[in-house]
Amino acid sequence: xxxxxxxxxxxxxxxxxxxxxxxxxxxxxxxxxxxxxxxxxxxxxxxxxxxxxxxxxxxxxxxxxxxxxxxxxxxxxxxxxxxxxxxxxxxxxxxxxxxxxxxxxxxxxxxxxxxxxxxxxxxxxxxxxxxxxxxxxxxxxxxxxxxxxxxxxxxxxxxxxxxxxxxxxxxxxxxxxxxxxxxxxxxxxxxxxxxxxxxxx
Numbered sequence: 001x002x003x004x005x006x007x008x009x010x011x012x013x014x015x016x017x018x019x020x021x022x023x024x025x026x027x028x029x030x031x032x033x034x035x036x037x038x039x040x041x042x043x044x045x046x047x048x049x050x051x052x053x054x055x056x057x058x059x060x061x062x063x064x065x066x067x068x069x070x071x072x073x074x075x076x077x078x079x080x081x082x083x084x085x086x087x088x089x090x091x092x093x094x095x096x097x098x099x100x101x102x103x104x105x106x107x108x109x110x111x112x113x114x115x116x117x118x119x120x121x122x123x124x125x126x127x128x129x130x131x132x133x134x135x136x137x138x139x140x141x142x143x144x145x146x147x148x149x150x151x152x153x154x155x156x157x158x159x160x161x162x163x164x165x166x167x168x169x170x171x172x173x174x175x176x177x178x179x180x181x182x183x184x185x186x187x188x189x190x191x192x193x194x195x196x197x198x199x200x201x
Contacts, residue, residue, distance in 0.1 A: 030056035030064050032120035033072055035112060037101075038141050038158045042082070043168045043201060044107040044128040048100050051126075051158075053143050054088050054114055055096035063146055066090045070116055074099055078110035081128055096144055098156075103128045131201065133163025135171060140179070142187070155187075159194070160201055168201040 036053045054072050058064040070090040076083050085099040101112075107129050115121040141158045159177060163169040175196040181187045 028058060028064065029067055030070070030119055031059045032057050032061075033114045033116060033122045034061075034063075035114050035122050035124040037112075037124060037126050038143055039139065039160045039168070041127045041129055041167060042101065042103055043131040044081075044103050044105055045131070046103060046105055048102040050098050051101050052084055052099040052112065053096055054090065054099055055144060056090060056119070063095050063144060065095050066092050068092050070119075072097070072114050072116045075113050076101075076110045076126075077113070078108065080104060080106050081108040081110040082126060084112055098143070101126060129167050131163075131168040131170065133165060133167055133169045135161035135169035136164045137162050138177065157189075159196060161196065171196045171198050171200050173198050 034055045034057050036055070037051055038053055039051070042049055042051060052074070054074070056064055056066055056070065069092050071087055072090065073087045074084045082101050082103045084101050088097040088099045090097045109125055109127050111123050111125055113121060113123045139160045139162055141160075143156045143158060157179065161169045161171055161175070177194050177196060179189045179192050179194070181189050
């Protein structure tokens with residue numbers, strides 16, 4: 001079971017629009033790690049999701065690129081809820097990497113912690129739920145959601161079906177999705193159509 005994602009977008013970083021925001025140019029070297037979970041709530045269904053976004057930020061909390069390859073170590077406080085990759089590498093010149101998270105059948109919360117030498121560590125919470133609702137809405141999230149102005153990067157769009165309570169919900173049939181950018185100066189969608197297969201979230 002997997003989310004229908006990996007829709008490629010090109011992020012120009014020119015100006016803010018929609019889900020993608022152009023940040024001021026970074027002041028320089030990374031000083032800390034940032035963690036985000038996309039989507040913020042995952043199904044408790046013994047599946048693996050590419051849902052943990054590990055990124056670098058500078059002293060002003062703006063996204064910045066790795067000056068060398070950076071290995072980030074990851075832990076989960078409650079492995080009975082879910083396990084995370086032991087580590088990911090953010091390649092030189094990149095701003096982020098994506099780690100996988102494997103849920104169990106036990107719904108609950110676990111704290112993920114990211115550490116690496118020389119940078120401030122960080123933690124965030126992952127919530128898993130038993131997904132039984134009927135899909136009523138489609139949620140789209142850009143990764144990264146903030147890019148440096150004046151740069152050109154390739155990112156991903158995560159698509160998820162949710163029920164009326166905002167929890168993950170399976171597609172009841174193959175669901176075609178069309179995607180477009182309201183401002184091509186900020187983001188161009190390389191794959192404007194995709195299909196969320198029956199049974200996907």
